[in-house]
Amino acid sequence: LKGKIREVRAQALPEATVTASGTRWRDPSLLNASGIDKFPEELRKALIPVGINRFDYGISVKQPLYTAGKIGTALRLASVEAEGSMIDVDRAEQDLALEVVKAYYGLLWAERYRDLVAATQEQRKRHAEMARARFNNGVATEVDVLRSEVAVANGAPDLVRAENAIRQARALLNYYLARPVDFPTRTSQEFELKPWDQQDLEALAQEAERSRPELSRLRIAERSAEHQLQLARAESRLRIDATAGFGISTRLTENLFNSDFTRWNVGVNLTLPVFDGFRRSGLVAQAVANQRAVRLEREKVQQQVRLGLQQALDEVRAAQETINAARANISQAERVLTMTQENYRYGAATTLDIVDAQTALSVARTNLLKGLHDYAVARANLLWTLGRRPWE
Known part of the structure; x- marks a missing residue:
């Protein structure tokens, strides 16, 4: 867009052109005159033209003096569009930041989930060893041993899936960070439960309307549409240009630098279109329609932002x-698992009771980890919806 601004600005500056030409020509215009037949024969023969050379070079300058505001409006329009392009960059950066934050939380969840699965599997192995020892001592049945070993075997695929989830999450984060997908990126923190106390939807909506790049871009688009309307109204209006020229014109090469053969001109040209086939009215109608469409789009996005804020707040509360x-x-x-393990030692519980208690604890820890992940992502989405940095 900087190039576009330079292009539009050039319309307000003088336009200088250097020209040079060499021509050989013959012009029988006198012989075609209506009264040539009344001339004496000797004179008519003397008027027969012969070919001559014409050499010409010079410089011409054209400077707009008045364009009905067309050039100034075009400059303002280009400046507004340049401002809009910077907003587009901000929006792209904010969207990328959100994706990076979500990918980071995805990797953090995958790593903590793998640790959780590994801890649960280790717990199952310890119970299997306990059941085997009790069986060898004659205080447990073979069924208890088999159930414990089956539980250990059933947990192995969960650990493999957890490792795969880490690799996939790491590859996604590396992709957003422009790193090789197998780069050993690791997280360095735990999920933090940062409280969210702002619940006033109207105040949040006002902040989002001020900060969201989409709305800023649409407000700029409204200004652009207004300038486009002004530009359309400036079409087919009076235009005044100043022109000047200076050069040498001669038929002999030895006179190319002879000042006696200098030519020059200075003038002012006025152009006033009388009828343009309704082109100007068509351009104005298009500009008015575009202005209305941009305004409606801004109002629609404002409503979408309010809806997004409500959804983001609900997701934060739910998490x-x-x-x-x-x-x-x-x-x-x-507590249930501890009590069940104690009961098992004294023969008051079965291996099935232990497996059930382990499963219940694993599900509860998984739900907590998922809740922390969902809360972090929901909070990042809420910050993004407000136009803030999603990692705050």
């Missing part, structure tokens, strides 16, 4: 409730 419920369930599931 918060999931976290609270999961934490309560984890405390209960840990």
